[in-house]
Amino acid sequence: MLKPQDIMLLLKIFSKITLVKSKPDTLLSQNELALQLCMSVSEVNMGIKRLHMSALLGQVREDRSQKKNVFVPIKAACEECLISGVKYFFPVKLGAYTRGIPTSYAAPIFEKHFLIGNDPIPVWPYAEENHRGLALERGLALEPLYRSVPYSLGKYPDRLFYELLALVDVIRSGRARERNIAIELLKERMNYE
DSSP, X not given: OXXXXXXXXXXXXXXXXXXXXXXXXXXXXXXXXXXXXXXXXXXXXXXXXXXXXXXXXXXXXXXXXXXXXXEEEOHHHHHHIIIIIHHHHSOOOEEEEXXXXXXXXXXXXXXXXXXXXXXXEEEEEOOOSOOTTOOOEEEEEEOOSSTTHHHHHHHSOOHHHHHHHHXXXXXXXXXXXXXXXXXXXXXXXXXXX
16 A cells, blocks of 8 residues: 655656656666655655555666666556545645645646635645745645655755645645646646656
8 A cells, every 4th residue: 555655755756757858777766765855765665665566666677787676657557646546545634824835726836827815825834944945935734745745845956846746735635626737737747758
């Protein structure tokens, strides 16, 4: 059974594979993924195994000289999982008013699509002072897919990874119109071929 950190891991892999235009040799190692996701190497390793067992990652080759397997996302299966399953398996929980990183419909990716009124926006709780250019705002705490999401973005900024996480949050929490826009944007960003 998949865990929330597996979806976070999958989105990070998509982020990196999209940036390198589908060259598996230049993907991050499990150690690098763990570092950038603020997770342990064992969490990443188990996540890759669960994603592979769930047919969301496919092994493209085994490098016996380096004892390394290379996995890439299976786009059709990932789209189906993210669009149809994530909102049921990892529902959103809103919390108290706090300072954090804008997410869901309040993320920068949606500024052309939605006007935000005076209501509190959803944010991933994050009060770190050293945020490397992330725009911190006050709003209602939206529990991220995994607890290390805001720390990962704060320490290792990755615009595409942030966008993918925010899109998934809209799919998890948004109304029909918001979800439809998020689904289209998600499909655009996952198209790395």
